[in-house]
Amino acid sequence: MKTQKFARESMAISSEIVLPNDTNTLGNLMGGRLLHWMDITAAISAQRHCKRVVVTASVNNVSFSRPIKLGDIVTLEAIVSRSFSSSMEIFIDVWVENHSTGERIKHNEAIYTFVAVDQLGNPIAVPETIPETELQKLRFDGALRRRQLSLILAGKMKPNEATELKALFSPES
Secondary structure, three states: OOOEEEHHHHOEEEEEEOOHHHEOOOOEEOHHHHHHHHHHHHHHHHHHHHOOEEEEEEEEEEEEOOOOEOOOEEEEEEEEEEEOOOEEEEEEEEEEEOOOOOOEEEEEEEEEEEEEEOOOOOEOOOOEEEOOOHHHHHHHHHHHHHHHHHHHHOOOOOHHHOHHHHHHHOOOO
16 A cells, blocks of 8 residues: 655745846846755655655746745745655755744745656655645646646547546536
C-alpha cells in the first residue's frame, strides 16, 4: 500500500528582505531573484513531503501580479498540492508585509513540479497527498488537469486520453 501524507506536513515558509542587489533599475525585485527564492522554498516543501532528494522538473505557472519594492519583507509559503507516482506539484504563494501595519498582501503565486530521485537520479515513488482545507482540495483537484495539459503539450499524452480535461469541455448530460 502506498504511503499517504497530509498536505500540511509539506508546508515550507521562508522570508526575505529585498535588498538593493535584488532589484532592477525601477527599484523592484527582479523576477529571476523571486523565481530563485520560490524554487528553494518549493524544493524544501517537496523534500518534506517525500523525505528524499528532489529535483525541479518544471515551472508550470508564475504570476507576477504586483511589483515588490526595495526594502519589502517577502514571505513565501509553499505546499504540495498533489503528488503523482514520482512527481509533486507545489503551490507557492508570495506575500508582502506592510511595514507599518503588518498587513500581508498576496503579490504573486507559482506552481512548480518536482520529482523525487534516488542516488542515481532515477525517479522514485512518493507518498500520496491528502488535502484538508478547501483551498488544498481545490488545488488538489486542479492538479490533475494541469498535469494532463502539461503531458499533452510535451507530447507524452494524447488529447483524447485526458479524461479530466475532456470533462471540462464536454460535460456529461
